[in-house]
């Protein structure tokens with residue numbers, strides 16, 4: 001069976017390996033809002049590494065936000081992810097999105113990003129997300145796509161950083 005048939009692309013939870021590419025560049029004095037909280041996988045990994053995290057699965061991040069936060073971080077649903085990026089840009093605070101590499105292509109992405117001083121991290125290995133099928137103990141193949149961290153106001157030396 002093909003990968004797209006095996007997975008719901010909106011419920012792909014962040015594995016710890018994805019976080020090691022971004023955490024070295026994050027300031028531990030800030031409050032991180034895990035905006036598309038889901039089951040809390042990304043939040044837990046950040047907390048395990050001594051970051052302060054706010055958020056929960058009942059906050060609709062497109063219309064609401066926690067009382068206090070400094071940095072928008074998330075792995076948004078892959079379908080329609082531009083609306084989440086748009087929201088973060090409008091909130092005008094630093095952000096980091098774990099998204100598919102090809103999602104910075106296309107007209108919608110161009111309109112959002114062309115005037116933004118963003119930076120990206122391209123991990124050398126593909127990120128194998130935790131999927132509902134995986135959690136049911138079913139066998140799944142490796143990810144067929146590359147992921148990146150799309151960041152804004154994160155201290156990175158270059159605009160494109162291969163790691």
Ligand SMILES: C[S@@+](CC[C@H](N)C(=O)[O-])C[C@H]1O[C@@H](n2cnc3c(N)ncnc32)[C@H](O)[C@@H]1O
Nearest residue numbers: 010012013014036037038041042060061075077
């Ligand atoms: C790809 S999953 C990632 C979950 C989590 N961020 C992680 O990294 O494991 C995307 C999650 O966004 C949630 N979601 C969808 N629309 C949302 C919204 N408007 N506000 C907050 N969360 C939303 C979905 O329920 C889903 O759990």
